[in-house]
Amino acid sequence: MRSVSGEGLFSGTYAAATTSFAAVMFLTGFAALAVVPTLPMAARDLDGVSLFPLVAGCFVAASLLGGVLGGHWADRAGAQRPLAAGTALAVVTLLVSAASTSIWQLAAGRFLDGLAGGMVAVSINTAVGQAYPDRLRPRVLALMSTCWIIPSLVGPPLAGLVAEWWSWRVVFYGLAALTVLPTLAVVAVLRSRSWSAAPVPSGEKPPRPALMVATAVSLGAASGQYGVSGWSLRHLLFAVGGLALMGVFAPRLLPPGTWRAARGLPATVLLRGMSSGVFFTLEALVPLLLVTDRGVSPVSVGLLFTGAAVAWAGSSWVQGRLLERCPRHRLVVIGAVVLAAAVVVAVVGTLPALPPFVAASSMVVAAVGMGLLAPALTLLSLSHAPPGRQGSASGAMQTNQNLGQITVLGVSSGLFNACLGAGTTDSAGYGAAFGLLLGPCLLAALLAIRTRADGA
Incomplete structure (x- = not known):
């Protein structure tokens, strides 16, 4: 990529960071999109077809919480810690899902994966804003968006092929193995002295209520998904409780x-x-x-x-x-x-x-x-x-x-x-x-x- 005034995305100070961020975003998109076609097979093998909406909805519910958590953490302490934590958590969640012995373990893995994905996406955007100069930000953000194109085209059919030849578990294990090296690279880059992504100084610390509201909404959403998966008093209580949490707290996040x-x-x-x-x-x-x-x-x-x-x-x-x-x-x-x-x-x-x-x-x-x-x-x-x-x-x-x-x-x-x-x-x-x-x-x-x- 052509340099701007001697400072391009892949030159000097920003080369390692840009390469690591692009690799993480590529594999994040690959993991998010590749596992989707394999989830129905996993739900069938784990005798949890009725709970499949819970598995699908947990990722979305947790990504909302992960985005707020990552942004809140990055504003208070810089983007390094939430980004490193999110990339490391992504590897762990893939292993948890791959080793699932029940539909509940798979749902827990997908919830943690959504949490990690939300933290990674927001933290990378925050790191770009904190450490890249104004003239490079549009380019690096465009590059991060481009990193989702190939995963959207290649990821699902490739994962389906692996699941058909071997097992849906191999898809999760393979993605975990591929994510390890970019995770280590990101941690190394963020710990280096040449990288600086400190929080923007302000007169007051970011407020905590938004994080508590997002937590309540995410828990309410997950409870509601479980509540509609069956017909019993327990399911009814979860559905009512989830609906109540979302009804009370969700409007605070919207205009x-x-x-x-x-x-x-x-x-x-x-x-x-x-x-x-x-x-x-x-x-x-x-x-x-x-x-x-x-x-x-x-x-x-x-x-x-x-x-x-x-x-x-x-x-x-x-x-x-x-x-x-x-x-x-x-x-x-x-x-x-x-x-x-x-x-x-x-x-x-x-x-x-x-x-x-x-x-x-x-x-x-x-x-x-x-x-x-x-x-x-x-x-x-x-x-x-x-x-x-x-x-x-x-x-x-x-x-x-x-x-x-x-x-x-x-x-x-x-x-x-x-x-x-x-x-x-x-x-x-x-x-x-x-x-x-x-x-x-x-x-x-x-x-x-x-x-x-x-x-x-």
Whole structure:
């Protein structure tokens, strides 16, 4: 990469740090994306299909806590410690998941993995802000984003191939082994005297309530996921307790008026959560349907994730290039309608007489809708943010994206388990769970006008 005034990302002081950060982000993305196609196989082998939504939701719930914890720690003591702790924890969590003897151990591993992933991502961004000069920050942040491209294309099918040839456990063990060297490199770089990433001095220490709120929300989300996995007094208590925690503490992390879709930033944040929840639920339940009910191979499921990634990227390019003059709120409407079409395809694909390809294609169609909708909502959130508060707006978008994923998946999973408890077939249960997703899609299309930017 070309140097800027003699100081490029890979020259002199920043060479080792940039290389180590890029390697960590690459393997973090690889681990986050590669294990997803193998999780349905793991849940089936561990006799925990009913708890699969808990396994999927734990990662998201913990990543919310990990992001807040990493940012809070980095602001108080510098990015070195949370980054080193997060990378080391990532290796441990992969080993915990690989050695799972029960679905509960796998869920614990995924929760810790989400915690580590959130800490790593936030800590790297913080380290960039604390130690790189202004002229290099855009380049290094762009490089960190680029490090997710190859994992999104190669990771899922490669993991599916390894799982089919050997075992899903080998995927976790292999990722743990690959992550050890970058982890040691990051620790060595951060301990070197040439690297300086101290917290930015300020007149007061960062407040602690945000960390406590995030902890309560994460615990509430995990409790709710378990609560909807069965029908008993114990499950009911967990569901009610989780819902209460989220209801009390989640609004503190979001702009006022989010739940009532107030015009501007609140409506934009709300729609981000709803749309992400629909896509995440399809991404979790469609592979589970294909693996446990249709007998589709892990390789094919992995290729499905690659196809969805390509569709998302292509759709995002179209909205940014060919549709750049279209008002963003109209792109939100179009994306929500496409997302609703994907839900219909998923419902139809649950019919036993149809080939698995029909249900699988719903993920690709949904990715097209999200490629249109997600960037439009991001731009709208920045346009609605008060001057100097773009960071807070972005944080609220990310927080509600996680909350939406957890909530929508939990409600759909609860309906799925209720159908199974009533004696229906698996196909009927999946059809009901997918059909429920039409509500958020149509509501997002109707509420899109509330995200309209001034002058659009």
